[in-house]
Amino acid sequence: MGSLGTVFKIMHWPFNNMIIIIGCIGIVCVYLLHFIEKPIKEQLDYLKLA
Template identity: 45%
Template structure:
C-alpha cells in the first residue's frame, strides 16, 4: 500500500521525461529542462521507493547498482 502512494508522481515524472524527449526530437525550447526535471524526479522517487521496500534486499541492490552503472 505504501508504494501505491508513489505511483502517481512516478507516472507524472515519466510523462515529463517522455515530453522532454519529444521536445528534443522536434527541436522545441525547454527540452533540456523537461528532461532534467523528469530524470531527477525519477531518480529521487525510485530511490525513496526502494528504501521503503523491505523484501528482497539483495535483488534491489543489484537493480540499483545496475541502473546507476548505466547512467554513468
C-alpha cells in the first residue's frame, strides 16, 4: 500500500497522503501483531518495536 501511495503522490492524483498514511498504519499493525505473537522476545525485538 505504501508504494501505491507513492505512485499517487508522483502522479498528483487525489487522496495520495491518505493512502500513504493508511499504508504506514497497516505496516505498524502487522508488525505489532507479529511482535505480540512471537513466543520469545529479545532486547532487539523491543528496539525494533520502538
